[in-house]
Amino acid sequence: MHVNCIRKHIFAAMQQFDVIIIGGGAAGFFTAINLAEKNASLKIAILERGKEVLSKVRISGGGRCNVTHACFDANELTGYYPRGNKELRGPFHTFATADTVTWFQRHGVLIKKEDDGRMFPQANTSQAVIDCFIRLQQSLRIQLFTGENVLSIQHNADKWQLQTTQHIFAAKEICIATGSSPAMWKLLQQLGHTIVPPVPSLFTFNCKDERIIHLPGVATNVSVHIKDTRLRSSGPLLITHWGMSGPAVLKLSAWGARILHDMNYAFTLIVNWLHDEDAESILQKLKSLKEQQAQRIIIVKSPFTIPNRLWESLVQAASINKQTRWADVSKTQLQQLAQQLCQCSFNIKGKSTFKEEFVTAGGIDLKEIDFKTMRSKVLPSVYFAGEVLNIDAITGGFNFQNAWTGGYIAALAMDESMLI
Numbered sequence: 001m002h003v004n005c006i007r008k009h010i011f012a013a014m015q016q017f018d019v020i021i022i023g024g025g026a027a028g029f030f031t032a033i034n035l036a037e038k039n040a041s042l043k044i045a046i047l048e049r050g051k052e053v054l055s056k057v058r059i060s061g062g063g064r065c066n067v068t069h070a071c072f073d074a075n076e077l078t079g080y081y082p083r084g085n086k087e088l089r090g091p092f093h094t095f096a097t098a099d100t101v102t103w104f105q106r107h108g109v110l111i112k113k114e115d116d117g118r119m120f121p122q123a124n125t126s127q128a129v130i131d132c133f134i135r136l137q138q139s140l141r142i143q144l145f146t147g148e149n150v151l152s153i154q155h156n157a158d159k160w161q162l163q164t165t166q167h168i169f170a171a172k173e174i175c176i177a178t179g180s181s182p183a184m185w186k187l188l189q190q191l192g193h194t195i196v197p198p199v200p201s202l203f204t205f206n207c208k209d210e211r212i213i214h215l216p217g218v219a220t221n222v223s224v225h226i227k228d229t230r231l232r233s234s235g236p237l238l239i240t241h242w243g244m245s246g247p248a249v250l251k252l253s254a255w256g257a258r259i260l261h262d263m264n265y266a267f268t269l270i271v272n273w274l275h276d277e278d279a280e281s282i283l284q285k286l287k288s289l290k291e292q293q294a295q296r297i298i299i300v301k302s303p304f305t306i307p308n309r310l311w312e313s314l315v316q317a318a319s320i321n322k323q324t325r326w327a328d329v330s331k332t333q334l335q336q337l338a339q340q341l342c343q344c345s346f347n348i349k350g351k352s353t354f355k356e357e358f359v360t361a362g363g364i365d366l367k368e369i370d371f372k373t374m375r376s377k378v379l380p381s382v383y384f385a386g387e388v389l390n391i392d393a394i395t396g397g398f399n400f401q402n403a404w405t406g407g408y409i410a411a412l413a414m415d416e417s418m419l420i
C-alpha cells in the first residue's frame with residue numbers, strides 16, 4: 001500500500017476527539033463533565049483502563065465518599081496539603097469547598113457536614129456521587145471507553161495520538177487524570193516531565209509496647225513529635241491493636257511522608273499525653289497531689305484528662321506499684337511519672353494502611369504545571385488533574401477537593417483554548 005494510503009487507513013481506524021481525558025476516576029469525570037457543560041459542541045472522551053470507572057470513589061470514606069471538608073477559607077484550606085500547599089492557593093480562589101458543595105447540590109447530590117468537618121453526600125453512600133457522574137456523562141454525551149489502557153502518547157501533526165491496548169485515539173487536547181499510576185508516570189517521564197518519586201502517605205504507626213499493647217480502643221488528645229526531626233502534630237490519638245492511629249498520627253504520616261520513608265519507618269515517637277503541658281509544671285502538680293491526696297492510692301483515679309486505663313499503665317511504667325499511696329511515692333518516681341505523661345517515648349517499627357483513606361505522595365513535579373490552567377509547561381495542550389500531580393493532603397476530604405479543583409480549572413482552560 002502507498003504510504004499516504006496507509007496513513008489514511010490508520011487515520012480512519014483512529015477514533016478522533018476534540019479532548020480526551022485519560023483516567024475514569026474522580027478527577028477525570030469532573031474534568032470531562034465541566035468541560036462538556038461549558039461547551040456542548042465538543043467531542044469529549046474518557047479512556048479508562050479498568051472495567052469499572054470511579055472505583056476509588058466507590059470505596060472512599062468507608063463507602064460514603066468524603067467529598068470535601070468544611071473549611072471555607074482558601075488560604076486556610078491550603079494548610080491541609082503537605083504537598084501542593086503553595087501551588088493550590090490560586091486554584092482554591094477559583095474553585096474550593098463552597099463551590100464543591102454548590103456544584104454537587106446543583107447536580108442533585110445534597111451534601112451534609114459532620115461534627116469533625118468532613119462532608120458527605122446526604123444519602124450517606126458514594127453511589128450518590130457515582131450515579132450523578134454517570135448520569136451527567138451520558139446526558140452530556142461524553143464517550144466513555146473502558147478496558148482502554150493508554151500505553152503510549154505521541155504528538156503528531158498538532159494532535160495527540162494515544163495508543164491503548166485495543167485502539168488508537170487522537171485529540172487536539174488531552175487531560176491526564178490517571179491518579180497514582182507508576183506506568184503513566186514512566187510514560188510522562190519519557191515525554192520530558194519530572195516525576196517526584198512516589199512514597200505512601202496517610203498511614204498508621206506500628207508499635208509493640210507494653211504500655212499500650214493492652215489498650216486498643218483508648219483515645220485521647222495529645223501532642224506528638226518525631227525525635228530528631230521538626231515533625232510535630234496534635235489532636236486525638238487512638239491506640240490500636242498494631243500501634244497508634246487517629247488524626248495526630250495520620251497528620252504526622254502525611255507531613256512526614258518522605259522523611260519517614262527515608263527512615264525506613266523506624267523512629268522514636270514522643271507523645272505528650274497531656275497535650276501542651278510541660279513536664280516541669282506537671283511535676284509541680286504531682287508534688288501538690290502528693291500533699292493534698294496523701295492517703296489515696298495513686299493508680300485508682302487519673303487526676304488528668306487521660307483515660308483511667310492509660311493512667312494506670314503510665315503509673316506502672318514509672319515504677320510505681322499498684323498499692324502505692326501518694327504519701328509514699330518518691331521524688332524520682334514522680335519525675336518518672338511526669339516524664340511518662342509529657343515525654344513518653346515509643347519505638348515505632350513499620351506502618352499499616354489506614355483503611356478509610358490512603359494516598360501517595362509524589363507525582364508530576366509541580367514546577368512543571370501552570371496552576372492558572374493546569375496546563376503542562378513541558379508538553380503542548382496537555383493538562384493534569386488529581387493525584388497524578390505531586391499533591392496530597394491529610395485525611396478528611398481534602399484529596400477529593402484537589403481532584404475537583406484541578407478538574408474544574410483544567411476544564412475552564414481547555415474550553416477557552418478550544419475557542420481560539
Ligand SMILES: Cc1cc2nc3c(=O)[nH]c(=O)nc-3n(C[C@H](O)[C@H](O)[C@H](O)COP(=O)(O)OP(=O)(O)OC[C@H]3O[C@@H](n4cnc5c(N)ncnc54)[C@H](O)[C@@H]3O)c2cc1C
Pocket residue numbers: 022023024025026027028047048049050053054055056057059060061062065066067068148149150151177178179180181183184355356357358359385386387388396397398399400401403
Ligand atoms: C480506600 C481509599 C479511601 C479514600 N477515601 C477518600 C475520601 O473519603 N476522601 C478523599 O478526599 N479522598 C479519599 N481517598 C483518596 C482519593 O480516592 C484520591 O485522592 C482520588 O481518588 C484521586 O482521584 P484521581 O481521579 O486523581 O485518581 P483515581 O481515582 O485513582 O483515578 C485514576 C483512574 O485512572 C485510571 N488509569 C490509570 N492509568 C491509566 C491508563 N494508562 N489508561 C487509562 N486509564 C488509566 C485508573 O484505573 C483510575 O480509574 C481515598 C483513597 C483510598 C484508596
